[in-house]
Amino acid sequence: MFFLMRGNILSRALSAAASLARGPECQGHLEEIRGVRLRGWAWRPSRPDEKLVVEFISAKRRIGEATAALFRPDLKQAGIGDGSHGFEFELPRDLLDGRERVIHARFKHSGVELDHSPRLLRPSCLGALDEPAGAALSGWAWDPYHPEAAQEIEIEVDGRVESVLTASEMRPDLRQAGIGDGRHGFRFDLPLRLLDGRLHEVRARVASSGFELDHSPRQFQLAFEGCLDGVFEGEVHG
Incomplete structure (x- = not known):
């Protein structure tokens, strides 16, 4: 009984000490x-x-x-x-x-x-949504446990799914970084209706699991620039 009580007291003392170290101190x-x-x-x-x-x-x-x-x-x-x-x-x-x-x-x-x-x-996919460049979005996704498999990526803008892409484009930077054979990139050209000068939010995730890529969501604000000069001899110029 004495040893049991002593053990219980010691256990409570150690628990209290750990709690103090984690609580008021840090x-x-x-x-x-x-x-x-x-x-x-x-x-x-x-x-x-x-x-x-x-x-x-x-x-x-x-x-x-x-x-x-x-x-x-x-x-x-x-x-x-x-x-x-x-x-x-x-x-x-x-x-x-x-x-x-x-x-x-x-x-x-x-x-x-x-x-x-x-x-x-737990094993999961790796990937990232890159900074928007021009009127296109790009990124990459790779499952290191199934390195040959190309991941399907769901692109969502302002809560609406715009496209499902296959991350299978070759990117030398990925290959150099040890991301499989480098064929795990993707690119999405933004529709003209989203180039309206307003602020939009884009998300990218693995379609099969819902895993959201690093740096997702991102925001972009782009405006379409251009003009129509005219039509000359059946050709459109602008």
Whole structure:
């Protein structure tokens, strides 16, 4: 009985100590794994100007760290200092080997884990929606666990599906970066009706799973420029 009570007291004491370290001293939250990125926030209420460093562990191996210094309006609104306590971390490519991984996030200075750590990394597609260029949108998508498969990409503008494309265009930059054989790009030419000078929002996601690509949504504001000079000998000039 004595040993049982002693064990219970010790367990409660350790639990309380961990709670204190995570609570009043430092607070943080590992929010999600989206694509190849981890996202969350961390801060020390007693030192609101300090930027904490969060380190990441997988299979007892340190895989990297991030400084929680990104500004996020939602954090500011929630009273998390001035809001500049967010972090993002891109997972190393050697973890994308088709196996599930458990990812831990902890305060570097204390080793105490953030709330909602660890999280499970499951196989999923990689991809990104590039910055709009001219009257066209482009990007890429690739499933590292099925590297030969071309992904179907759904393009949505202002809540309306405009097109479903196959990400199969060759892009040398993808091949150089190790994204399969490089044939995983896509391009979408914007309809003229969207070149109206108004602000529009575009989203790109994998049609089969709903997985939204990195940097989606994006906004664009473009106007059609041109004029009709006339018709000469049956030819239109402008």
